[in-house]
Every structure is written in structure tokens, then in C-alpha cells.
Amino acid sequence: MGKLAHSAIVSEEWGPLDRPLDRILGTRTANALGKLGLSTCGDLLAHIPFRLAHRGELLPIEAVHEGDTVTVVARVIDSHVRPMNRRRGYLLSVRIADGAHTLSLTFFGKSARPLNYHATRLAPGTLATFSGTISSYRGELQLSHPEYEVLDTAKDIDPEKIAQPIPIYHASAAIPSWKIHAAVDIVLDHITAADVPDPLPEDYRAEHKLLTAYQAMYAAHRPSCDDDWQRALLRFKHEEAFILQALIAQQVHANAGIPAPALHPRSDGVLAAFDRRLPFTLTAGQRDVGRELSEEMAVATPMRRLLQGDVGSGKTIVALRAMLQAVDAGYQAVLVAPTEVLAAQHYETFRHLLGDLAAGGELGAPEISTRLELLTGSLPAAAKRRTLANIASGMPQIIVGTHALFEDRVQLPRLGFVVIDEQHRFGVDQRDRLASGSHLLVMTATPIPRTIAMTTFGELRVSTLRELPSGRQPVQTALVPADNAVWVERMWQRAREEIAAGGRVYIVCPAINAETSEADMGIDPVEESSVPAQSEGAAGRRPLASVTSTVELLATIPALAGIPVGYVHGQLSSEEKSQAMARFASGQTPILVSTTVIEVGVDVPEATMMIILDAERFGLSQLHQLRGRVGRGTAQSLCLAVFHVLPGTVAFARLEAFAGTTDGFALAQRDVELRSEGNVLGRDQSGRVSSLRFVRVTKDEDIIDHARRYAREMIGRDPELRDQPVLAVAIDRARSAATDYLDRS
Ligand code: ADP
Ligand code: MG
Numbered sequence: 001m002g003k004l005a006h007s008a009i010v011s012e013e014w015g016p017l018d019r020p021l022d023r024i025l026g027t028r029t030a031n032a033l034g035k036l037g038l039s040t041c042g043d044l045l046a047h048i049p050f051r052l053a054h055r056g057e058l059l060p061i062e063a064v065h066e067g068d069t070v071t072v073v074a075r076v077i078d079s080h081v082r083p084m085n086r087r088r089g090y091l092l093s094v095r096i097a098d099g100a101h102t103l104s105l106t107f108f109g110k111s112a113r114p115l116n117y118h119a120t121r122l123a124p125g126t127l128a129t130f131s132g133t134i135s136s137y138r139g140e141l142q143l144s145h146p147e148y149e150v151l152d153t154a155k156d157i158d159p160e161k162i163a164q165p166i167p168i169y170h171a172s173a174a175i176p177s178w179k180i181h182a183a184v185d186i187v188l189d190h191i192t193a194a195d196v197p198d199p200l201p202e203d204y205r206a207e208h209k210l211l212t213a214y215q216a217m218y219a220a221h222r223p224s225c226d227d228d229w230q231r232a233l234l235r236f237k238h239e240e241a242f243i244l245q246a247l248i249a250q251q252v253h254a255n256a257g258i259p260a261p262a263l264h265p266r267s268d269g270v271l272a273a274f275d276r277r278l279p280f281t282l283t284a285g286q287r288d289v290g291r292e293l294s295e296e297m298a299v300a301t302p303m304r305r306l307l308q309g310d311v312g313s314g315k316t317i318v319a320l321r322a323m324l325q326a327v328d329a330g331y332q333a334v335l336v337a338p339t340e341v342l343a344a345q346h347y348e349t350f351r352h353l354l355g356d357l358a359a360g361g362e363l364g365a366p367e368i369s370t371r372l373e374l375l376t377g378s379l380p381a382a383a384k385r386r387t388l389a390n391i392a393s394g395m396p397q398i399i400v401g402t403h404a405l406f407e408d409r410v411q412l413p414r415l416g417f418v419v420i421d422e423q424h425r426f427g428v429d430q431r432d433r434l435a436s437g438s439h440l441l442v443m444t445a446t447p448i449p450r451t452i453a454m455t456t457f458g459e460l461r462v463s464t465l466r467e468l469p470s471g472r473q474p475v476q477t478a479l480v481p482a483d484n485a486v487w488v489e490r491m492w493q494r495a496r497e498e499i500a501a502g503g504r505v506y507i508v509c510p511a512i513n514a515e516t517s518e519a520d521m522g523i524d525p526v527e528e529s530s531v532p533a534q535s536e537g538a539a540g541r542r543p544l545a546s547v548t549s550t551v552e553l554l555a556t557i558p559a560l561a562g563i564p565v566g567y568v569h570g571q572l573s574s575e576e577k578s579q580a581m582a583r584f585a586s587g588q589t590p591i592l593v594s595t596t597v598i599e600v601g602v603d604v605p606e607a608t609m610m611i612i613l614d615a616e617r618f619g620l621s622q623l624h625q626l627r628g629r630v631g632r633g634t635a636q637s638l639c640l641a642v643f644h645v646l647p648g649t650v651a652f653a654r655l656e657a658f659a660g661t662t663d664g665f666a667l668a669q670r671d672v673e674l675r676s677e678g679n680v681l682g683r684d685q686s687g688r689v690s691s692l693r694f695v696r697v698t699k700d701e702d703i704i705d706h707a708r709r710y711a712r713e714m715i716g717r718d719p720e721l722r723d724q725p726v727l728a729v730a731i732d733r734a735r736s737a738a739t740d741y742l743d744r745s
Contacts, residue, residue, distance in 0.1 A: 016195040017042035024190060025183050032175035033183065041187045047180070048220045048236065049167030052229055053129070066141060071131045071168050071177045073151070074098045076122045081115045084108075090115050094122050096130060104142045105130065127152045129166070131176035147176040165223050184221045191217075199730035200239055204710050211235045236694040241707040244695075247731045249708075249715035251432055258437045260302040261331055261416045265294055269328030270357055270370050271321060277355070278317075285309070285465040286318050292463055293322045293441065297417065303439035309465030310664040311445045311628025312472065318465070319419045319441060320350060320398075326439075327370045327396045331416030334399045336406075336434070338422050340376045340574040341581065341597060346421070347374040347400040349603065360397065375401035375410070378574040406430050419443065445625060445664065474662040475631040477639045479615075479655050491640055492559040495609060499563055499590045503608035503635065507554075507593045508626055510617040511546035512569045542644075545613035550593045560591070567593040596622065598629055605633035615641035615658075616651040620671040623658045650674055 019041050022030035030039075038044045053073045074096040081092045092107040092115040109115045122128065132146030151166070169180040196214040198205070205212070211219060211231055220232035265271065282290070289307060296303040309315045323333035337343040350372055351358055358372040359365035373387050391399055394413035399405070418435040420442045431440070442460060480487045495505045543549070547569050554565050566589030568580040577597070584592040585604045592598075596618075610630045615623065623641065631637035641658060645651040657670040695703065714724075721728040 016191050017045070019190075021183070021187070024187055029175070029179070029183055032172070033180070035174050036170070036172055036180075041190065044180075044184060044187055045191065045217050045221070047169060047184075048232070049169050049181075049229070051168050052165035052223060052226060053168050066134050066136045069131070069133050069171060069173060070143075071129060071171060072096070072098065072103070073127065073129050073166070074103070076124050076126045076128070077102065078124050079119050079122050081112055081119055083112075092116075092119055094119075096128075104140065105132075105146055106137075106142055106144050108145070121150060122148070126150055129168075129176075129178055131171055131178075133173055147179075149176075149178045165226060165229065167221060167223065167229075181221075188218065188221055197726040199724075199727040200242060201710075201714065201724060201727065204238075204242065208238060208706070210238055213239070233694060237700055237703055238707065240694045241700065241703045242711060243727070243730050243734045245704070245708040245711040246715065246721075246727060247734055249711045250719065250721075250731065253715050253719050255302060255304070255432060255436060258302070259300040260437055260439050261329070262300045263297040263326050263329035263331060263416050263439065265298060265325050266328045268368070269324070270368055271324035271328055273357055273366070273368050274321070274324055274354065277357075278353075280469065282317070283314060283465070283467050283469055285467050286314055289318050289463045289465060290321055293318070294325055297322065297325060297439045302435075302437070303441070304460050305441050306460035306462045307441055307443045307465070308462060309443075309445065310468065311625060312468055312632055313445075313465040314469050315421075315443045315445075315465060316346065316349060317353075319421075319443060320353065322441060323398050323417060323419065324370070326417035327398060329416065330396050330414070332391070332394070332397055332399060332412050332414045333417040333419070334401065334405055334412065334415065334434075335419040335421060337400070337402055339597065340378060340402055341568075341577050342421065343374065343376050343400055343402045344574075344578050345581075345603060347372065350398065350400065358398075361395075371395060371397040373397060373399045373401075375399060375404055376574065377402060377404040379404075403430070406434055417441070445628065471634050472631065473634075473636050475610075475627055475637045475639050477627065477641065477659045477662070479659050480640050480642045482614075482642050482644050488642070489559070491611065491642070492557050494638070494640075495591070495611070496559050496563065498609045498638070501608075502587075502606065504584060504587065504590045504592065504604060504606050505609040505611065506598065506607060506626075506629055507550060507591060507611045508598070508613065509545040509547050509550050509593065509595060510614045511544040512571055512595055513546045513548040514543055544617065547593050547595060550613065554591065554593070563591055564589045565591045565593060568597055569595040570597050596626065598626070603632055604629070607632065608635050608637045610637075610639045612639070612641045615643045615655060616645045620654050620658060620667055620674070621664075623654075624664050624667050627658075627662070 017040065020030070020039060021033055021041060021044060024041065025033070033039075033044060036047070038047055075098075077095040077097050079092060079094040081090055083089070084091050088110070090109050090112045092109070094105040094107075095102050096105060097103075107115055107118055128148045128150045130143060130146045130148045132143040134141050135144055136142070166178075167181055167184075169177045169184075171177040171180060191214075193212070193214040196212075196217060198213040200210065200213070204210075210216075213235075216232040216235040219228040220236075223229040223232070293303070293305065296305070307315055307318060319335060323335065326333040335346055337346055354370075354372065356364075356366055357369050360369040360371040371390070373390060375384070375387050375391070379387065388410065391397075392411040392413065396414065399412075404410070415438050417439045418431075418441070420431060420435075420440070422444060431442075440460075480491055482488065498505055547567050551565055551567055554560055566580045566583050568577050568584075572580070580589075580592065581604075583589045585606070587606065607630045610627060612618065612623065612626055618626070627639045630639060641655055643652075643655055645655070654671075654674055657667060657674070661667060715721075718724070721731070
């Protein structure tokens, strides 16, 4: 907040907000704050307390999990120092309570003396803030060597102090909440209202009776009552929503200025020829959306559309038909896929569907035909040069590729239409650069709530495919408890039966091998707090099911004896990946053990069974995407989610929802609900679907709406924001942050 804004306006010298923290706080504190990503005064002041505690009440101990860094306000019940049983040294154990729950604290010492010191300070009845990392000992959760700050002893309670709320900050093992508070206090004394430029336009702020940027910062860190803090948060929400909506409005404005070619349909072109040989009839939804696209592409106002349709609803054909309209009009059309596997698959699908209609320029091609090119990063250099030259010729054609298509050296002189499959993998900026001066279609299988569509997807208008092609049977889904040997045995039996009947079986794991973590794997960030800490056995944590360990496991399962097993994961070369996929598709290896690389789009109609191991580790939309890999032919398909969690947890509720319906729209709704239920002390990630810090897309629709209306009108009047220099800088900063976020996710 304000950091870059300030430096860009004052430039040259450091403004007070840009001053590095070590200048003011000393290196030790500054380093500890640095680990939280806070390096300047502005960073620290933007680190807003996530809740307030009150001396009169206690901050609950409920729902802490092993590994959590927590801050609780609680009273000491009792404490005692004793020698340790097995080792030399002493142990102080303290029990604290918040009225409903208790938690034990332990301190170790070589001698009893330092422990007695803590014991004296933590006499029964003392109220204190305790902070540390939750660990477990013999099945009981505890805090070892927590940091603490005594708020009141049982005897001296200062009524004045009691009224004042205590801000609680997201802390780390290196620095507890109250030390952050103390640092903020020092820094705040160096800052005046003039140091904090306000990006919100004056009259917007007046209209909503919002605090100024400085007032909000002050009220958030030094609230004299709860109301102060609430008003600060309201201001931050508006600011965040406003900056984002202004950014989007600016992008829309910029795009609207560049017309796209009018791609007129032809009755005697490739599209017509393609439609004549289509092996099935289009669903009513496919026809309706097709007409919508066709009409919008036929005019020079660039089309900006989001096509959402559940997995298997047939989005690809819709996109291909629209691409053929572009070709018929003499233009190039590209389809960008998020992975090489997916790009290769689309290419093969198109080639298969188009047949000799894709043989343009070759001997014996029909008179009306087009060319189809594949461009990915892993193409051999010579082939890539050829493809690039072909594309640069500007010949009307269809080009399928990955983000390699975004590289500068890719020249698309006659580009008229861009399709992006599974948008969430691309940065909005990249997308807009490629599609500037063209029509754009973004396809997603994850239904997007309206508010998210407004924030992340800007001005895309939404088309929806609601029905699946006829003849499809919904995938049967069942949950299999990992410790139920009978069920697990039956599952492997069933896999054998599916294969014997000509089917294929996917087995999906959350890790590649023992070394890979979920973060490396691109696994959707499920709220960590919604997955209970793994059981602590003699061998420590139970390792996640990995591709390597599962391939080994399968070799020992009698029911699967003699069935060849293939595997695929992100660390293989794209050559290896596509070979593994081809062997699976052909039935050479009818079992494919994989990571989520098969998550989106992969199409093997013979696959009739999917087994997801450690299913609690995957997010709901990811599970749904995975399940969409089966049930793509006419045979009844089955999805089994093998899990370890206990009933009653959010993770289990997620799995129940998954097993309960195959309707992706219903699941998306449930996902949002479960994310808000996942809220646990010390975390405030719930309900946030994007990089937004303050705005909740589930609750703040009004704020987003207001900000959007004002921002559009403002950009219409003053597109360059000449009248709002502070806002202009804040938008630039948000733009790079948004791109970062989307590129990472
Ligand atoms: P998604 O929306 O998940 O991308 P696809 O476009 O990959 O779905 O379609 C899934 C499968 O359904 C493909 O094998 C495709 O050929 C087939 N399909 C698409 N439209 C129809 C239709 N109208 N009738 C029958 N099958 C269809
Ligand atoms: Mg698809």
C-alpha cells in the first residue's frame, strides 16, 4: 500500500514509507520481519492485523492443528516445574484455558532456575498472549517454548487498558504478534498523513464515507475500539476493489480501441465441409453458443467471451468450429493450451476431426481445406523454424500451441481469433497482448461465480454449455477409506475387471516420488487447515502416495498380476509423456499411474475407471477435473477416491460433496462454502479465490459493483488517469502483482 506510489511520486530520495526497516528497527527485528516479506516501512504498515483481541475476553484455543503458528489469549490455570523422567534437566508445564478449551505449554531447561522465572511470571490467573508452533506429544497438542506477553496478572487489572483492543498480526516462529505490534508502533510514529498518498478519488471516498489512506492505516494498527478497525477494513476493501476495477476498465478501454477483423462466415467454406462430416449431432447448447460466437466474430468490435461448460460438455468442437470461421474469412486462428500434453492432444483431436480438411497445401488435399500447425517449446529446432516460417507467411490456418505462442518471435500477421483453453493458467496481461486486435474466446470447465468473473476475468461475457452430449452416463463416484483392506482389495479387483472388459484405469497420486512436495506439484492449494495433521506414527509422517511408490505397490497386488503399468508425471520430457499417453490410449499399458498432469482436457474415451489416491489432498475443482478424464465414451465409468481423513473435517466434507454430485456448477458453489468454513484461528485464507487480501468475492459483491461502475465511468472520462496520478501508480503496481499471481497459479 502506498509503497511504490510514494517512490514514484517523490522519486529520487526515499520517502518515509520506502525506508528500509533496519534503519528504524535494527537488523534483528528487521530480519525477522523480512522473513514475512516485509522490508520497508510501507510493507510493515500494510501488514494489517487480521483480528483484534480484547483483554476482557479470550482468544479461542479451538481448532488448532499440529504445525500451525498460533496466537492465543488465555489465562493460566496452573503451572509446575519438575525434573524430567528420562533425561537430565527440568520441565515446566503450564496449562492455559480460554474458558472452553485448555492447551498445555512446555518449557525445558538444564536447571530449574530459568523455569522458575517463567513459572513466577505465569502464575495462575495471569492473562497473557501466547504464540508459538503447535506440536504434538503422545497424541496431545501443545506449545513448546512459546513466546508470551503478560497482559494482566490476576491482581492488577487496569480498567483503562481493558477497553483497548489488542491487534493480532499474522506472525511467524521468528517474531510473535506483539513484537510486530511494537515494531509497527515505532514506525507509525515516523509517518504523518502527508507521507501516505491516497489512491482513491476524493468523491468516491466521500460518497462511501471512507477513511483516508492514512487514517485507515492508523486506525488499523492503533484502534481505540473495534469500530476503528472495521472502518479501516472497509476502506481497504474499497481500495482493493477499486484499483482492480480501474485496472480492468483501463485494459478494456485499451482493447476496445483496437478493432478486430470482421470474420464473415461462408456457406461454401471449410466450416460447412466440416459440419457435413461431423460424426455426431451438436447439442442444442453447442449450436446456440456457436451462433452467438459466429455473429460476434462477424463484426469489427473485438469479441471477448468466456465459454464455461462442465468437463465433457464438448467445448472443443465449439472452439474448432469458430476457428474454422476465422479460416474461411482468410485469417489465422490459434488455440493456446496450458500444457504440452494438452496442446498435443488438441492437435491430434483436430487432425482426427478435420481429416483431409487439414491437409491444406499438400498434394491431393480437397479444394477447400486448411492447414493445422502445432507449436510447443519442445519442438526440435528445425521443425520449429519451419513451423514459425509457415505461421509467419500469414496463410489462413489453425495453430495449436502452448505459451510458446506468446514469445515475441512468433509472428502471426493474419491473426483474427484466439482461443485460450483453461484460462486460469495464463496471465491476463499475456492474454490481452496476444489477443489485442483479435477476437478472443476463453474456455473453462470451472464455473466462475459472477464476482470472480468481474474481478479476474474483466469484461469477458459468459456463454455456458449446460448439457452433456447425449449417451453419456454420469461417472459413479465412491469414497474408499484407505484403511479398509476389504474395500481396497475390491477396488483392485474392479480395476482388473474394467481392463478385462477393454477399459483403461487411471491412478492419480499427489506426488511424483518421496522427495516432491505438493507445492512442486502444482496441486491446488486446499486450505492447509482443512486437512488434519497427518497421524504421527513411529516413523513420523505418513508419506504421500507417489507415482514411484504406487508403481512399486501395484507390482505386489495379486489382482493386477500381469497387467502392464505405465506412468506419467511432470518431470518426464514431453516426448516421454506423449509416448506414455499413447501407450495408455492404445491399451498397451491399460493402467496409467500419474500426477495431475492429466488433470485437464486429456481425452481417452476407453478410460472407464479412475482411482485417486490421498484424495483429501486435492481441491474440489481439481478432483472434478480429474474425474472428467473418465466417462468420455458411452460406457459407464467409475471414480474411486481413496482417503485418510476423519469424518467431521472440512476435508471429508469436500470428499462427500465430490461423491455426491457430478454437477460441476453445484460443486463450485459448495467449494466456495467449504472454503469459508475452513477458517481457523491464525489463518484468513478462506473464501479468497484470487490474490485479493481484503475483498471476499463471496460477500463483497456490492463493493465490487460500486467500484466497477465508478471506475468505468472514470476511465471513460480520463483513460490515462491524468487527474489521478496516485491511482495510476497504484494500478501499475497491481497490474504487475496480478500478472505474477496468475503466472504462478
Ligand atoms: P470439454 O468440454 O471437456 O473440452 P470435449 O470437447 O473434449 O469436452 O468433448 C468431450 C468428448 O465428447 C469428446 O470426445 C468429443 O468428441 C465428444 N463430443 C463433443 N460434442 C459431442 C456431441 N454433440 N455429441 C457426441 N459427442 C460429442
Ligand atoms: Mg477440453
